[in-house]
Each structure stands twice: as structure tokens, then as C-alpha cells.
Amino acid sequence: MGSGGAMGRRALGALAAAVAVMALAVGLAACGSGGGGEGGAVKLEGEPSGNVTISNWPLYIDPGKNGTVKEFEKATGIDVKYIEDVNDNAEFFGKMQPLLEQGESGGRSLFVVTDWMAKKMDDLGYLQSLDKAGIPNVEKNLVASLQHPGFDPNREFSVPWQSGMGGLIVRTDLAPEVRSICDLFDPKYKGKVDFLSELRETVPLVMTCEGTNPEEATEEDWMKAIEKIKGAVESGQIRRFTGNDYARDLTSGDAVAAIGWSGDAVQLQADNPNIEFRMPELGCSLWSDNMVIPVGAPNPTAAEAWMNYVYVPQNQAKIAEYVNYVTPVEGVKRIFEKSEPELAESDLIFPSAEFTKKCFTQAQLSEEEEQPVTQAWNAVLNG
Amino acid sequence: MAERRRIVPYFLLGPGTIWLLLFFVVPLFYMGYLSLESGVVGSLSFSWNWGNYSDALSLYDTQFARSFLYSGVATLICLLVAYPLAYTIAFRAGRWRNALLFAVVAPFFTTYLIRTLAWQTILSDQSPAVGVLRFVGLVPENGHVLATGGAVIAGLVYNFLPFMILPIYASLEQIDERLIEAAKDLYASSRAAFVRVTLPLSAPGIVAGTLLTFIPATGDYVNAQFLGSAGNQMIGNVIQSLYKTQLDYPAAAALSFVLMALIMVVVLIYIRFAGSEALMGEDTL
Numbered sequence: 001m002g003s004g005g006a007m008g009r010r011a012l013g014a015l016a017a018a019v020a021v022m023a024l025a026v027g028l029a030a031c032g033s034g035g036g037g038e039g040g041a042v043k044l045e046g047e048p049s050g051n052v053t054i055s056n057w058p059l060y061i062d063p064g065k066n067g068t069v070k071e072f073e074k075a076t077g078i079d080v081k082y083i084e085d086v087n088d089n090a091e092f093f094g095k096m097q098p099l100l101e102q103g104e105s106g107g108r109s110l111f112v113v114t115d116w117m118a119k120k121m122d123d124l125g126y127l128q129s130l131d132k133a134g135i136p137n138v139e140k141n142l143v144a145s146l147q148h149p150g151f152d153p154n155r156e157f158s159v160p161w162q163s164g165m166g167g168l169i170v171r172t173d174l175a176p177e178v179r180s181i182c183d184l185f186d187p188k189y190k191g192k193v194d195f196l197s198e199l200r201e202t203v204p205l206v207m208t209c210e211g212t213n214p215e216e217a218t219e220e221d222w223m224k225a226i227e228k229i230k231g232a233v234e235s236g237q238i239r240r241f242t243g244n245d246y247a248r249d250l251t252s253g254d255a256v257a258a259i260g261w262s263g264d265a266v267q268l269q270a271d272n273p274n275i276e277f278r279m280p281e282l283g284c285s286l287w288s289d290n291m292v293i294p295v296g297a298p299n300p301t302a303a304e305a306w307m308n309y310v311y312v313p314q315n316q317a318k319i320a321e322y323v324n325y326v327t328p329v330e331g332v333k334r335i336f337e338k339s340e341p342e343l344a345e346s347d348l349i350f351p352s353a354e355f356t357k358k359c360f361t362q363a364q365l366s367e368e369e370e371q372p373v374t375q376a377w378n379a380v381l382n383g
Numbered sequence: 384m385a386e387r388r389r390i391v392p393y394f395l396l397g398p399g400t401i402w403l404l405l406f407f408v409v410p411l412f413y414m415g416y417l418s419l420e421s422g423v424v425g426s427l428s429f430s431w432n433w434g435n436y437s438d439a440l441s442l443y444d445t446q447f448a449r450s451f452l453y454s455g456v457a458t459l460i461c462l463l464v465a466y467p468l469a470y471t472i473a474f475r476a477g478r479w480r481n482a483l484l485f486a487v488v489a490p491f492f493t494t495y496l497i498r499t500l501a502w503q504t505i506l507s508d509q510s511p512a513v514g515v516l517r518f519v520g521l522v523p524e525n526g527h528v529l530a531t532g533g534a535v536i537a538g539l540v541y542n543f544l545p546f547m548i549l550p551i552y553a554s555l556e557q558i559d560e561r562l563i564e565a566a567k568d569l570y571a572s573s574r575a576a577f578v579r580v581t582l583p584l585s586a587p588g589i590v591a592g593t594l595l596t597f598i599p600a601t602g603d604y605v606n607a608q609f610l611g612s613a614g615n616q617m618i619g620n621v622i623q624s625l626y627k628t629q630l631d632y633p634a635a636a637a638l639s640f641v642l643m644a645l646i647m648v649v650v651l652i653y654i655r656f657a658g659s660e661a662l663m664g665e666d667t668l
Contacts, residue, residue, distance in 0.1 A: 090628040097424055097630070191527050233613045240530045240612040254508045254529060378629055382446065382621045383613040 039122065039157075039295045041129045048134075048305035051079045053298070055092075055111035057289065058084040060162070062322035071318075072309050078302045088243070089117040096294070100126040105294040109303040116200055116364055118158045118290045119151035127157045128293045134304030135159065137311035141330045146288060150361065158290035159307050160328035162319075165262040165277075165351070165359065166201040167284035169246065173274040175256035180281035182209040184257060185228075190237050194249050194258035195229065197241035199377045201285055202229070202259055204363040208282035214363045222365075222373045230380045241381055250275055262348045263325035277348055283358030288328065324349060418636035427632065435637035443621050443638065447645065450617040453532065453607075454600035457539035458547075461596050462589065464540070465547035469588075470581075472548075473555035487548050499538055499609050506534050506610065530612040538606035543599065547592040554588030555581070590657050594650060601646055618642055 061082070062068055069082045086092045092113065099106045100121070113121065121127050132139060138159050152158045170178045175189060184193045196202045204214035206225040232238045239255055247268055249255035262284075265277030291307055293300050310316055313331035320327040321340060326349060336344035347355045365373055421432040440447075472483045490498055505512055506529040513529075516522040528534050558581060566576040604619030611617075618638065625635035 088628065090630065094424070094627060094630045190525075191530075238613065239527070248503065252504075252507050252509065254527070374629065378624060381613055382616045382624055 039125045039127045039129070042131045042134070042293055042300040042304060044131050044134050044301050044304065046301070048076060048078055048299075048302045050299050050302055051081065052109045052302035052306060053081040053083065053107050054303075054306060055083050055085050055108050056161070057086045057112060060084070060112070060289075060323055062318050068310065068315060068318055071315070072306065075309065076302075076305055078305060080306075086112060089114050093117060093120070096126075100124070100294060100296075102296075104296040105298075107298065108294060109297045109299050110291055110293055110306060112161045112289050112291055114200075114289050115149065115151055115158075115287055115362055118292055119364065121292065121294070122152070122157050126295055128295060128297065128300065129156045130159070130293065130307075131304065134301065135308045135311070137308045141311045141313060141316075143328055143330050146328050149288070151364065158292050159311075160288040161291050161310075162263070162323060162325040163286065163288040163328055164325045165279075165284040165286055165348070165356070166196070166198075166205060166259065166362070167262065167280050168257060168278040169250060169260035169265045169268070170257045170276055170278050171250055171253065171255075171274055172276055174253060178257045179278060180209070181205045181259070182282075184259070185209070185232055185237060187237070189256055190235070191239050192254070192256045193238055194240055194242050194246040194255045194260075195238050196246075196259045197243060197381055199374060200362055200365070201287075202241075203373075203377065204285055204360065205259060205280065208280070213360065214285070215360045217363060219369045219373065222369065223376060226373070226376050226380060230383075233380060233383055261325075263323055266324035266346065266348050279347075279355065279358075281358075283360055284356065285362045286356065286359045287362035320349065326351060414636045414639060417632055418640055420633045422633075424630045424632065432633065435633045436641060438634060439638040439641045443618060446616060446618045446621050447642070449532075449615070450601050450619070450642075451645075451649070453536050453539060453617060454597055454603070457536050457543065457600050458593055458597045460536070460540045461544050461547040462593065465544060465551055465592065466589070469548050469551040469555055473552055473558075474560075484552070487545050487552075491545065495542065495605065498542065499605050502534070502538050502541065502610055503529060506537065529610060530615075532611065532615045534610040535607050535615050535617070538610045539600045539603060542603075542606065543596040546595040546599075550591040550595065551585060551588040554585045554591075558584045586657070590654070593653070598646055598650065602642060 064070070069080050072078065073080055085095075092111075096106065096111075105111075118127070138155075142155070142160070146160050146163065147155065149155075168178060168181065168184075170176075175192070177183065178186075178189070183189075184195075203222055203225045204217065206229055207214050207217055207221055210221070210224060210228070212221045212225070229238070239249065242249070242258070244261075244264060246255060246258040246260050247264060250258055250260075250268065251272060260277075262277050265275065268275045269277075293303050297303060310319065311329055313329055313335055316327055316329040317332045317335040317339070320329075320332050321336075321343065324343075333344055333350050336350075343349055416429065417427075418435055419429060419432050420427045421430045421434075422428050468487075472480055472487075476483050504510065507513070508527050508529065513522060513527070516528065517524060517526075522528055528537075562580050562584070563576050566580045567573070571579065601617075602619050604617055604623050607615055607617040607620050608623075622635050622638050622642070625631045625638065
């Protein structure tokens, strides 16, 4: 530094030039972005063929040579590029948003997001409405309970991939008495409970402890529940916030109970019989991950062919057997009764109306609520 | 000929300069631009919004303080562990020297992430390590180490230790042992010879090691993510969360600049205090 001379001045000149070029580039980029709008509708074009790119969450389909993707390719002649790049709704949104804003999908013909994110994307005009002529199996086999969700009453733009329940996962040998979300606040389990970092799962479940129905919660209710969780963080009650990685803590016994997802519990229990999903006494949260077709999606015809294919009960049975979440397709249970009788009995894969009677649909936040609530939540997570 | 000779140095500087411009100056400029924008993703606009900076400081002062505390403590522990080790390798290891140096570097054959995740097992509640800590009373009977600030500091120490050992080793290794012999010939005790000869001569290594440890450790977020809990998040975690989940790019960019500035201030004070001679080596100035 401070050597001065011709060298210093020349370097400075080069730097100034580079900065100027960059400024111009940024300026141009800034001019390019426009507003949102309607996402348009899928236009089917003849027989499905060609290539299709599908984005999904990791470990959310049966893999391998005889897996669903390969079978679909064999059955239709469509070339599938199946990528597992959705790890978190908000993160995925962050990655896709600049593209979707330009009416592009980064080559993706179809991706899978949770209810609230599907709604948010549709509100922004990032999704195409489906042509139901291409997906007769969905019309025929979608289970009744998922046909008219609040965010998409006629399933115009979303088709469930899998559904699931958010509730309690308990180490029955270490914390046999945990039966409700409120029990997680019992000082007996101090430093031994994990909560999900997912705002829309954890906070509504905690609300039930305050006697609030999450489906009718106001911003104040959200804030109150967040405050309660914050207190539990500060007292050391909550060990940490996790995604699926609560699996590690439960397996090692570092955590004796966690807020977690039904499908994970089925898989964890297979390895360790002391781990079990418990329906919280005050109800669980119900959600679906949905297949959607974004704006600018190449080959939407093939994307709809994929939706249609996974709604054939025989095809769906293979996925359901592998992922162990709640299948949205009617008729899978009858197949399991013959091939996998113990899975057919499971309340976690085929929950009866009785089993989920106290459960609530995963809560939505209105546009005005979203900003302050997520901000308060992140302040807790990043304490 | 003379003409030519004057051009050569610039030519040699070329690759480095281009690299710095492309991967440091340009992104830095873009980040600076971003940090002064306002609005939400999709409708960000440039508005000289300095509010992002004041927000960064007022909203996240706890995490800033925590980051400097954690990395400061980790750097200190690293120094206390690294110096005797480097000294042993340099002067006492004999034919084991290369083997020991290899052992210092060996963990790098595994990725950073895996090494950090391994500490989840080492510090797990039922692990022997934590059992010992409980036995000697450092951890309460039903307490835990994982998911605490202590675990984050332990992870930082472990991950950055080689960056402290290697520069100190390099400077110790260069010391002419005859100087120490001379000190002893002049009736210096071993202690005096160490304090007045060895230590000053290894100061450049100490300064380089502290900087190589302290600077990246302050911005680290992996250790806090995997070994800490909600109350132990560092500023890197906040920046990551602002970028990736909250999508508040301007705030994240402003926070990054504030972090950079604060580290710069701390480092400048440190160099001033430690003396730039030690940093640069005596010969160069």
C-alpha cells in the first residue's frame, strides 16, 4: 500500500474502469426486471414425448433401475432429468424467484413445493393453471380429503405429490410420557427436545397449547406462541432447531422428543423400535407437497403425463412404499393389503378420519402477517 | 532492453490483478450496490438506503459481539495449543518431524463439513468425552456440551488449529539455533533465551497464525450451525439466513460490509499493537 508512482495510478485507472463497467451492467440488469402477472395456462401439444426436467425434494421417490422414474421413461418414451434440488421452500423460492420473475423456470418443467409456497407462487403469477384433459387419473384417484384445499379449491394449479403430518416423535424408552406438544415444555426434559425450524409447522403446534385454533389464528396469536418458544430457548429447554436432522439427535438419545414429520418417524422406527410418532393430544398439522408447473416450463405436456402416471395406484404404491408419507392416491391401500399388510395398517401412511380428527390444515399467513411474523421467528432462530 | 524490463513486472502482476478484480473488486462493488437498495426481492431498487447499515448494527449487535468473543477465545486457545506443539515439532521431533507435520495436515484430507459433523458424535451427550467432563465436574450431571457455545468454540479451535500451527512452525524452523546457543553462552537461562531470542524471532509466525485463525473464525457459520443452538448463532449464520431463507439481500449485504469493516478495525489495532515489523519480518522494512 502507498507505494504510489505510475503503477499505483494505472492500477487505480483500471479499477475505475472495471467499476464503471460493472455499474453499467448492474444498471442494465435493474432495468430488465418487470412486475408479476398471470401465469397463463398449460397448452397440451399432441402425444407427450421429448425431455422433461423434474425438481423434487431429496429421498422423495423410489430410486434405482426399477424405480418410478425409469419405469415412466420405459412406459412413455419421455426422457426424464430428475433433480433433487428442493431442500427448503423459502430457499428454493430465493433461487427460483429471479428466473420466474422473467417468466423462466431454469429448464424445469415441474417442481414440488408445500401448500403455502404453491399459493405464494400462484399469487405472484409464477404458476400455470393445469389442463385437466392431460391428467384424468388425478381427477379419478385423488383422495377426497385433498380435492378442495383452501389455497386451491378446485386444484387449478397444484396436484399433491405426498402429504404428511407434523407432530411428535418420541423416544419411548427415554420420554414415555410425552403425549402433547405442551409436554415438550416440561422442565423434566430440559435441553432434550428439538423443535423444527419450519415456522409454519412449529408455531401452530405450539399455539394449540395456548388453546388457540391455528386455522383461526391472528397475528397476535402467532407472536404469543413465538414468545413462548423464545422463552424456552432462553431457559435452555429447547436443545436446538432442526430440519430432518432431528433424526440424529433422536437416534443418539441427545434428544428424547422432537417436533417432526410422520414419514421420517416410520423410517426411523424401522431402524430403532424405540422411536415412534405420536399424534399430539391437541392435534397435528396436515400439509401436502404439490407438483406445480411453473411459467416458462418447457414441455408441459410431458409434465402433465408425469402427474398422470404417478396417479395410477400401482405406480403410486411403489413411491408410497419407499417414502412412507401419506399417499394422496386412492386405491393404494388395497394394493398394500395384499403386498405389504403391515404398511396398510399404518395410521401414518393411511390415516383414518378418526386418527386425524383434531388435526388442522397447515396454517397460512396473510401477506400483511408474513413479514412481521417471519422476522420475529428468525430472531428466535438466530438468537 | 530497459523498456522491456520495466514492463515485465506489470506482466507478472497481471494474473493476480485480474483475479482480484474479477473475484474480489467486482463482487465487492456489486455487494456494496446491493447493500444500499431497498424493497423486497423482485422489486429491489437502489436508493442510497444507509438504513440497512444502522439496522445491521442495531438488530444484530448481540451476534456481532458473540462472533468476536467466540473467535477471540478460539484464537487464544489455538495459540496456547499450537505454540508448544510447533516448538516441539521444530526443535525436538528429530526424525519424527515430517510424520508430525503430516499429522497436523492430515485432517484436511477430509472436508470441513464432515470434520465438523464428527464433533457432533464426539460431544454427544452419551459420549466418553462428555462423560469425563461430567466426572470432573466441568459439566453438570444432566447438562450437555453439544448445542452450547462451548461446543462452537471447540469446533472453531479444532478446525482452525492447523492455520495457527503451520505459520508458527515455519518461523520457528527458520531460527538459527546458534543464536540460542549464543544466548546460553552469555549466561542466559533457558527461560531467558526463550523469552529474549526464540519468542521474538517467532513473532511473525504468531501474528500470521492469529490472523489466519481469527479472521475466518469470526465469519464462520458452519460450527455454530452444527454444534450450536439458537442462542449461539454467529454473525455468519445471520447473513446466511438473511440471504437464503429470509431473502433480505440488502440487509445481508450491509451486514457483510459491517462485518468486514469491524474485522478490519480489530486487525488494524492488533497489527499496530503487535507491530508491523513482526508481521512483515525484520528484513523487509
